[in-house]
Amino acid sequence: MKEDNKEKRIFDAALKLFVENGIDNTSISLISKEAGIATGTIYLYFDNKVDLINKLYISIKKEILEIICTEPTESMLSYDLLEKLWMDGVEWGVNNPCAYRFMMQTEISPYCNEELSAQFANYMKVLTKLVLGSIESKKFKDLPPEYILETIWTHLICTIGYIAKTKTRERKIFFQTLLDGIKY
Amino acid sequence: MKEDNKEKRIFDAALKLFVENGIDNTSISLISKEAGIATGTIYLYFDNKVDLINKLYISIKKEILEIICTEPTESMLSYDLLEKLWMDGVEWGVNNPCAYRFMMQTEISPYCNEELSAQFANYMKVLTKLVLGSIESKKFKDLPPEYILETIWTHLICTIGYIAKTKTRERKIFFQTLLDGIKY
Amino acid sequence: MKEDNKEKRIFDAALKLFVENGIDNTSISLISKEAGIATGTIYLYFDNKVDLINKLYISIKKEILEIICTEPTESMLSYDLLEKLWMDGVEWGVNNPCAYRFMMQTEISPYCNEELSAQFANYMKVLTKLVLGSIESKKFKDLPPEYILETIWTHLICTIGYIAKTKTRERKIFFQTLLDGIKY
Amino acid sequence: MKEDNKEKRIFDAALKLFVENGIDNTSISLISKEAGIATGTIYLYFDNKVDLINKLYISIKKEILEIICTEPTESMLSYDLLEKLWMDGVEWGVNNPCAYRFMMQTEISPYCNEELSAQFANYMKVLTKLVLGSIESKKFKDLPPEYILETIWTHLICTIGYIAKTKTRERKIFFQTLLDGIKY
DNA sequence: CATGAATGAGGCTTCATTCAT
DNA sequence: TATGAATGAAGCCTCATTCAT
Secondary structure, three states: OOOOOHHHHHHHHHHHHHHHHOHHHOOHHHHHHHHOOOHHHHHHHOOOHHHHHHHHHHHHHHHHHHHHOOOOOOOOOHHHHHHHHHHHHHHHHHHOHHHHHHHHHHHOOOOOOHHHHHOOOOOHHHHHHHHHHHHHOOOEOOOOHHHHHHHHHHHHHHHHHHHHHHOOOOOHHHHHHHHHHHEO | OOOOOHHHHHHHHHHHHHHHHOHHHOOHHHHHHHHOOOHHHHHHHOOOHHHHHHHHHHHHHHHHHHHHOOOOOOOOOHHHHHHHHHHHHHHHHHHOHHHHHHHHHHHOOOOOOHHHHHOOHHHHHHHHHHHHHHHHOOOEOOOOHHHHHHHHHHHHHHHHHHHHHHOOOOOHHHHHHHHHHHEO | OOOOOHHHHHHHHHHHHHHHHOHHHOOHHHHHHHHOOOHHHHHHHOOOHHHHHHHHHHHHHHHHHHHHOOOOOOOOOHHHHHHHHHHHHHHHHHHOHHHHHHHHHHHOOOOOOHHHHHOOHHHHHHHHHHHHHHHHOOOEOOOOHHHHHHHHHHHHHHHHHHHHHHOOOOOHHHHHHHHHHHEO | OOOOOHHHHHHHHHHHHHHHHOHHHOOHHHHHHHHOOOHHHHHHHOOOHHHHHHHHHHHHHHHHHHHHOOOOOOOOOHHHHHHHHHHHHHHHHHHOHHHHHHHHHHHOOOOOOHHHHHHHOOOHHHHHHHHHHHHHOOOEOOOOHHHHHHHHHHHHHHHHHHHHHHOOOOOHHHHHHHHHHHEO
């Protein structure tokens, strides 16, 4: 039978090498060596290299989105909720630097098309609801919701990068620049 | 002497194709065809493919930095100055979508190393001075200057992307989210 | 004991796929899927792929030769005998189009060597005797017996192909072109 | 500039190896070695392996058809004309054993599709005219013209094979078996 | 006997780079 | 300078075969 965690080993090896060398400078053969398996074995788990890239991207994106986009407890104010989501996101990014870098690389590469992005629509619902509600109740500025969503995401990414580089323990002061930027 | 503008034609062709297909899916041969010259000719102007990528990146990065980082007139307040720089940057990005995308792609790719980035230190002086001064005079929050610089850059990139996608004429309201985020 | 008819299922699957896609474009794995068994099972019945090809070829060639080369009843004239053999051969070919095509393909391929062909010497005795006798008794032209044998075989193959393509019910008129060609 | 006869050297090498080992057991790399060029060079002349196979087949088929299907002199009787064509064909086949074998192999392989065959329609006109005219004037039996064409071709192939194997100088007696078979 | 995951050699093809013209 | 045919290393992928279950 297919061995327990071979797919995970391929994922881990690919992620490490993609981030180190770039996707296109990482050969399937190299991935297989890093994963400690034969080249052909990768093709038992993935149709081809693009399929591997896509599935890796999806797996990572879902992981972060599941963290960020979990349904909130009823009692939370929208500011608190945003802060909680943002903090969780930062923590994930700081603890998964490779995953974070790969996600960024892929998102602006030609490997990331609309079809791929469409898979995550569901996850965005929580965040979208939060933003729409906060605009309506005049907690957020009256900006296009998509712009606010983009801003949140970009600011998160930017902060993760800064924290990863400087290893600072600060969090709250960075979050404040986001909140002050978008709050009414 | 080297013919008039052949280097520019190579740059233009490479930029277009790099953005369309990704750097590694763009062959030198394809670039030469797009530029209307022979394959070998590219090697009269560039040492190799990486050299072409680097020089293209440098050329673009300098273009945007020269726009953003020009010495301000004495009379400008720091808020006004930041706004002017930011506005110029947005306009450049919206008008040069390929250059903008290429710059982003390259910056997180393995092609962009520290040695390359170091070339732009000079250009950053203006901006750095602006940020340091504004922190000191309590116009900006007391955050690490590098974080503020990163935030400005990221916010700029994010907004260019949004405007390029939606073709909106709005500018000021987007700038306000940056300013509110970092001002004291 | 080896399960009932698994070898036959492999033969059938291989024959179908070899004819559809060519021998070298048919993988063992594909054959196993078509046969509804596991890949490794094929290696319980055949040493390797070449062995499968050879045994399939032998099995088919024997089938047609057994039909064509059965001992005649004493009373038959050589013309009648030839006609009977030829008719049987045509009928087999028309009813077994895959087998017929595979046999042709294999016979001119590098898979078919002298050692393989030698296995059928026995079967040819009847036909050889018929031809030699007919030449001696001046019923057939005084041509090299091997040439006549080749002619008979080729003409048979040609006619099967034509009938398979056109679905015609005609038989006798085609046989006549063979007989007129070689009879004294 | 593309060197004078490199395409021919590829053709010659491919033809030799295809016949010796079979098409699918002949790698592009092997062909390039036999031709004394680099592997990649083959792809300057052919799109891919199938393209090479097709173009080689077309080139050979056209060669033999041009020999066989040249317009006859007015004065020739149809029997004489058929004999001349047949003799020319036999001579070509005997002198080009590789080409002859490759043509046969390819014709019953999956590489030979209808689209490929359609390219030769023009060449067949002479032969078709000869056959139709001969049937009408009761020189040939009243058989389907396609069957007669097939018979001629098959008989030619069969005879070439026999002569190549036995090195016999005989010709006329073999032609007679064809003529007797189809003449009225 | 039967399975099918795993292997890794080998095939097809691409492409950065060179060099003779 | 400019050309583009030629090179051959390297990448993706297939598949005959093995072997632990």
